[in-house]
Amino acid sequence: xxxxxxxxxxxxxxxxxxxxxHLSERYKEGLLVIDKKFPMSGTSGSTQAxxxxxxxxxxxxxxxSMYSAELYPYLAKKIGDVEYKRTGxxxxxxxxxxxxxxxxxxxxxxxIGIQIDVLSREEVLAKEPFFNPRVAGATFSLLDGNVNPFxxxxxxxxxxxxxxxxxxxxxxxxDIRRRNDMFIVVSEKGTYASKRxxxxxxxxxxxxxxxxxxNIPINQVRGQILVTEPLKPxxxxxxxxxxxxxxxxxxxxxxMEQAGFDRSTTLDVIQETANLAIHYVPALxxxxxxxxxxxxxxxxxxxxxxxxxxxxxxxxxxxxxxxxVTLSPLIxxxxxxxxxxxxxSLPIERYSLSRFA
Amino acid sequence: xxxxxxxxxxGAGPAGLAAAFELASRGLEVTLVDESAAAGGQLVQQTxxxxxxxxxxxxxxGFALAEALTKRLAAxxxxxxxxxxxxxxxxxxxxxxxxxxNVFPLKARxxxxxxxxxxxxxxxxxxxxxxxxxxxxAQTLINRDFVRPGKHAVIVGSSDFAVDVALQLAxxxxxxxxxxxxxxxxxxxxxxxxxxxxxxxIPTYVNAAxxxxxxxxxxxxxxxxxxxxxxxxxxxxxxxDGGRSPVLEACYQLGCSFGYQQELGGWLPxxxxxxxxxxxxxxxxxNAAGISTQGVVLATGMIAGVSVCEALRVIGGEEAERLxxxxxKELEVLETTLFPEVWxxxxxxxxxxxxxxxxEQFIS
Ligand SMILES: Cc1cc2nc3c(=O)[nH]c(=O)nc-3n(C[C@H](O)[C@H](O)[C@H](O)COP(=O)(O)OP(=O)(O)OC[C@H]3O[C@@H](n4cnc5c(N)ncnc54)[C@H](O)[C@@H]3O)c2cc1C
Numbered sequence: 001x002x003x004x005x006x007x008x009x010x011x012x013x014x015x016x017x018x019x020x021x022h023l024s025e026r027y028k029e030g031l032l033v034i035d036k037k038f039p040m041s042g043t044s045g046s047t048q049a050x051x052x053x054x055x056x057x058x059x060x061x062x063x064x065s066m067y068s069a070e071l072y073p074y075l076a077k078k079i080g081d082v083e084y085k086r087t088g089x090x091x092x093x094x095x096x097x098x099x100x101x102x103x104x105x106x107x108x109x110x111x112i113g114i115q116i117d118v119l120s121r122e123e124v125l126a127k128e129p130f131f132n133p134r135v136a137g138a139t140f141s142l143l144d145g146n147v148n149p150f151x152x153x154x155x156x157x158x159x160x161x162x163x164x165x166x167x168x169x170x171x172x173x174x175d176i177r178r179r180n181d182m183f184i185v186v187s188e189k190g191t192y193a194s195k196r197x198x199x200x201x202x203x204x205x206x207x208x209x210x211x212x213x214x215n216i217p218i219n220q221v222r223g224q225i226l227v228t229e230p231l232k233p234x235x236x237x238x239x240x241x242x243x244x245x246x247x248x249x250x251x252x253x254x255x256m257e258q259a260g261f262d263r264s265t266t267l268d269v270i271q272e273t274a275n276l277a278i279h280y281v282p283a284l285x286x287x288x289x290x291x292x293x294x295x296x297x298x299x300x301x302x303x304x305x306x307x308x309x310x311x312x313x314x315x316x317x318x319x320x321x322x323x324x325v326t327l328s329p330l331i332x333x334x335x336x337x338x339x340x341x342x343x344x345s346l347p348i349e350r351y352s353l354s355r356f357a
Numbered sequence: 358x359x360x361x362x363x364x365x366x367x368g369a370g371p372a373g374l375a376a377a378f379e380l381a382s383r384g385l386e387v388t389l390v391d392e393s394a395a396a397g398g399q400l401v402q403q404t405x406x407x408x409x410x411x412x413x414x415x416x417x418x419g420f421a422l423a424e425a426l427t428k429r430l431a432a433x434x435x436x437x438x439x440x441x442x443x444x445x446x447x448x449x450x451x452x453x454x455x456x457x458x459n460v461f462p463l464k465a466r467x468x469x470x471x472x473x474x475x476x477x478x479x480x481x482x483x484x485x486x487x488x489x490x491x492x493x494x495a496q497t498l499i500n501r502d503f504v505r506p507g508k509h510a511v512i513v514g515s516s517d518f519a520v521d522v523a524l525q526l527a528x529x530x531x532x533x534x535x536x537x538x539x540x541x542x543x544x545x546x547x548x549x550x551x552x553x554x555x556x557x558x559i560p561t562y563v564n565a566a567x568x569x570x571x572x573x574x575x576x577x578x579x580x581x582x583x584x585x586x587x588x589x590x591x592x593x594x595x596x597x598d599g600g601r602s603p604v605l606e607a608c609y610q611l612g613c614s615f616g617y618q619q620e621l622g623g624w625l626p627x628x629x630x631x632x633x634x635x636x637x638x639x640x641x642x643x644n645a646a647g648i649s650t651q652g653v654v655l656a657t658g659m660i661a662g663v664s665v666c667e668a669l670r671v672i673g674g675e676e677a678e679r680l681x682x683x684x685x686k687e688l689e690v691l692e693t694t695l696f697p698e699v700w701x702x703x704x705x706x707x708x709x710x711x712x713x714x715x716x717e718q719f720i721s
Binding site for chain 1: 444445446447448453460462610612
């Protein structure tokens with residue numbers, strides 16, 4: 001026996017859950033999210049969770065990220081508090097030569113309406129008194145912040161469920177077929193039919209795409225993060241490298257390695273990351289590290305999101321990206337528009353899978 | 358430059374020390390890492406007589422056994438890194454060891470994980486109030502630190518260990534108001550100890566459970582649900598006997614696969630009769646290979662030691678097989694005397710070696 005749905009979303013991470021929630025705002029029935037484990041077990045549960053705009057390139061991609069960041073304050077009104085904080089973001093540099101590059105970035109962003117300040121050493125230290133006094137300067141943007149990824153996904157999911165979305169967890173999709181314009185999704189717990197299908201499998205997108213004969217060029221890039229003991233609040237901004245969470249712990253690191261799906265942590269990277277922390281904020285030398293974890297980034301071959309219709313297969317959609325936390329409110333909004341209205345309020349052709357053909 | 362050793366043993370408790378003797382007495386260079394300042398593990402605070410031990414050991418008290426185990430290593434090639442912890446792995450596979458200040462790599466040809474067990478708590482409303490501790494913590498306080506943790510106590514649970522410690526607490530003047538057991542009979546298997554408990558006049562309640570604890574800043578009262586009524590005891594100490602589970606962090610980091618056996622303490626690494634995990638260079642010993650009694654803990658240490666000697670070609674396959682099967686026979690006797698179901702679980706666990714439940718847990 002197979003159950004029928006209007007739309008099936010494979011992958012319940014921050015991207016899949018956001019799409020499910022945004023779709024459910026507008027139609028209440030026939031939505032199923034399938035996940036091989038549970039919605040926080042993938043990359044979305046092992047992330048720094050910056051909502052980060054500044055320093056993204058090219059400028060049009062920064063603009064895209066900005067629109068998503070702008071949606072965050074409203075999200076809380078709709079789905080509940082997700083501990084989003086627009087702290088402002090600091091990207092420090094330690095050599096005076098880098099100021100020129102920072103100024104060029106600020107200039108380019110100015111053209112698209114994103115204000116970036118290039119700070120002097122004194123200005124950095126005035127903002128963040130515990131920063132290494134040897135810093136040369138920093139770029140600063142008011143738009144950047146961070147969110148609690150666990151609350152975010154949980155609230156997307158709760159609201160989606162309240163709106164009638166079904167979730168099937170611990171249920172791996174093992175095959176996808178086409179039959180009379182329907183998708184037949186074969187999974188460990190059963191077979192489902194649906195009119196529309198959305199692939200939101202994060203780092204597993206390439207493997208999932210293969211099941212239906214398409215190439216989604218997503219690679220895996222491992223990142224390792226350190227977590228300190230809870231410290232009294234002393235860092236105010238989201239710094240590109242570390243941030244202090246609501247309950248006081250500092251999350252450190254943005255390492256990148258090729259390690260496939262291996263999620264172990266290694267002391268090499270842990271020690272480099274600890275050194276980075278001390279270089280940025282010397283006082284962290286006294287903090288105790290209580291935990292290290294790693295996550296696997298979903299990294300498209302050209303670094304940019306893959307969004308929208310899959311060329312050549314009607315009613316098949318894909319949403320796979322790095323920076324999925326930053327982009328999730330916008331991706332959810334745009335995909336709901338694409339499915340229900342056939343067009344989007346912001347152009348997304350640039351992000352089409354067809355660019356790799 | 359990485360420190361090098363033939364065999365790294367993580368954990369210098371009875372299992373680690375027993376393995377070390379098998380290895381070092383055959384000329385292998387052994388490094389023992391333990392976070393405590395002294396070798397001996399949990400034996401150090403055990404004053405009760407441990408009766409059933411494998412040959413060549415005589416019955417003796419825990420702390421004396423710890424001394425005996427370390428003494429015979431004195432003249433052998435054993436390096437102690439006490440006050441040190443294994444905290445992770447480097448990319449090249451060497452083990453990261455930390456003292457309080459530094460981390461350094463240690464390269465070993467083989468690794469024996471003998472990290473022992475951790476106690477489980479028994480949760481109920483307000484179980485985190487100060488004054489509510491595990492039964493093992495109570496034992497450590499009286500026997501190692503010479504501190505009496507309270508004056509009026511309730512013991513929650515009735516394993517052999519809990520009964521032992523209840524008697525020890527009573528000996529140092531703690532007024533034991535009750536031993537509370539959820540099951541319909543006391544769990545302790547040692548008939549002599551149970552008789553001693555009964556004689557001591559300590560009330561025992563079966564089919565009973567803690568309803569809640571109360572107190573401002575520390576525990577003051579505890580409600581116990583009996584079959585027909587609730588009684589309240591005024592206490593300043595509650596000792597929880599929630600059983601023990603293997604300490605698994607090292608095995609997780611080393612990438613071993615896992616299986617589940619309730620009787621052995623829950624999740625534990627898969628192993629074969631060599632006590633070898635599916636990571637061929639990693640062996641197990643002691644409670645890390647399944648919760649059991651001190652005698653079994655020693656025997657597993659010896660088996661792991663023999664197997665590593667075989668793997669490093671210090672002894673031949675036939676000799677290893679002979680030693681191992683003698684040790685397994687002894688282990689079977691030690692384990693089946695009091696806990697036949699643990700032995701059955703151990704056999705099942707080894708049967709499952711080829712079909713682990715949890716494999717490659719870091720590979721999502
Ligand atoms: C260390 C690190 C730091 C990061 N920092 C940031 C940051 O600061 N800001 C930011 O915006 N982003 C950051 N990211 C990236 C961000 O976390 C990801 O882009 C985002 O989580 C991706 O979400 P997702 O829903 O696409 O993927 P996932 O959360 O991985 O979800 C995909 C889901 O698909 C399921 N799935 C896969 N295959 C199948 C199948 N066959 N059947 C059923 N289910 C399947 C999986 O179980 C999984 O739950 C970071 C990532 C890492 C690793």
